[in-house]
Amino acid sequence: MKIIADSEIVGAESCFSLYGEVKVYPGREIKAAHLRDADALLVRSVTSIDRELLANTPIRFVGSATIGTDHVDLDYLASNNIHFAHAPGCNASAVVQYVIAALCATVRGWRDKSVSVVGCGQVGGRLLASLKALGLDCRVYDPFLTVEQVPELVSFNEALSADIICLHTPLTLQGAFPTFHMIGERELSEIKTGAILINAGRGAVIDSQALERKLSEGACPQLILDVWEHEPAIGRELLDKVLLGTPHIAGHSVDGKLRGTRMVLDAFEQWLGVRSPRVNGNVPDTLEKTPITVSDRSSLETVVLSAYDPRRDFADLRSAFSDRGMPAGKAFDAVRTAYQLRQEFNHFRIQGELEQGLGEELVTLGFSVDR
Numbered sequence: 001m002k003i004i005a006d007s008e009i010v011g012a013e014s015c016f017s018l019y020g021e022v023k024v025y026p027g028r029e030i031k032a033a034h035l036r037d038a039d040a041l042l043v044r045s046v047t048s049i050d051r052e053l054l055a056n057t058p059i060r061f062v063g064s065a066t067i068g069t070d071h072v073d074l075d076y077l078a079s080n081n082i083h084f085a086h087a088p089g090c091n092a093s094a095v096v097q098y099v100i101a102a103l104c105a106t107v108r109g110w111r112d113k114s115v116s117v118v119g120c121g122q123v124g125g126r127l128l129a130s131l132k133a134l135g136l137d138c139r140v141y142d143p144f145l146t147v148e149q150v151p152e153l154v155s156f157n158e159a160l161s162a163d164i165i166c167l168h169t170p171l172t173l174q175g176a177f178p179t180f181h182m183i184g185e186r187e188l189s190e191i192k193t194g195a196i197l198i199n200a201g202r203g204a205v206i207d208s209q210a211l212e213r214k215l216s217e218g219a220c221p222q223l224i225l226d227v228w229e230h231e232p233a234i235g236r237e238l239l240d241k242v243l244l245g246t247p248h249i250a251g252h253s254v255d256g257k258l259r260g261t262r263m264v265l266d267a268f269e270q271w272l273g274v275r276s277p278r279v280n281g282n283v284p285d286t287l288e289k290t291p292i293t294v295s296d297r298s299s300l301e302t303v304v305l306s307a308y309d310p311r312r313d314f315a316d317l318r319s320a321f322s323d324r325g326m327p328a329g330k331a332f333d334a335v336r337t338a339y340q341l342r343q344e345f346n347h348f349r350i351q352g353e354l355e356q357g358l359g360e361e362l363v364t365l366g367f368s369v370d371r
Contacts, residue, residue, distance in 0.1 A: 067088055163195055183197070185214065
């Protein structure tokens with residue numbers, strides 16, 4: 001068996017080499033020519049899985065180590081008897097922690113503001129739970145849920161009235177509630193001045209042309225963007241105007257990547273009808289806990305930013321884009337490819353004098369706290 005894999009899938013070679021020859025390539029460079037004699041394909045979100053890529057190839061299994069599937073033509077796979085698996089929820093904790101860290105880094109007094117979570121699935125649901133545990137005033141928009149399931153459910157217009165709006169929907173083009181360009185010129189006009197709009201879901205949920213028009217008019221919410229329409233070729237002007245911008249790395253934690261690989265491996269083995277003799281998985285385990293020493297003057301913000309400060313990622317992206325001779329797409333991908341996977345909060349141990357209430361909040365976010 002021959003397996004083609006995105007080189008960014010952590011542990012792909014060590015896991016899948018048990019079942020055949022594994023060849024890795026950068027995800028954006030995987031072409032039909034690589035698949036002519038391959039049986040399985042392992043990708044992330046940067047590879048489009050469709051007829052153009054797979055026609056006239058012997059591929060019978062496609063695995064995507066991602067939460068989303070908008071890069072995959074599921075109908076084509078089904079009609080051609082190609083098995084598909086992905087990794088829903090694999091990096092949800094990392095994305096939640098990215099949003100919390102971004103707020104800690106950029107929005108003064110954010111815990112006193114109202115927050116809307118748009119899309120309450122794997123990521124949005126966990127974000128809602130974290131924000132409620134911290135005492136924030138939360139509301140939710142998700143047309144597929146009921147008030148019995150989520151008491152915070154409100155209309156879309158009510159969701160847009162919050163101080164902070166977090167987008168965590170999949171990207172869908174059809175159905176009763178498509179999310180493509182769900183934030184357009186009208187919606188941007190309805191968001192109040194000074195509000196924060198965070199997109200760590202899918203870039204095309206926001207209409208980038210409408211966004212640029214509103215920015216030129218000076219009538220746009222403050223933006224925290226990890227995903228961008230048309231990425232990697234994002235606009236330099238837009239990057240210059242955001243409050244915080246990162247190259248689609250909100251979910252790029254060690255744990256998130258490992259979970260994604262393990263979930264696809266489990267599906268692959270189920271498809272084969274075998275099970276490898278592994279104890280903790282063939283993917284390497286994560287590291288020991290890193291200590292963070294605190295004092296009675298420490299705050300939730302200082303502790304969170306000691307574990308992860310997204311402003312460093314913003315600085316790296318802006319530095320790459322400062323080279324006007326490098327195309328925007330190459331600059332974006334260069335930073336994303338070189339990104340050093342971060343540890344999630346559960347890999348940090350808080351030690352030192354700590355006010356009890358703060359300690360409980362940090363435990364809620366996943367930190368280990370010495371008592």
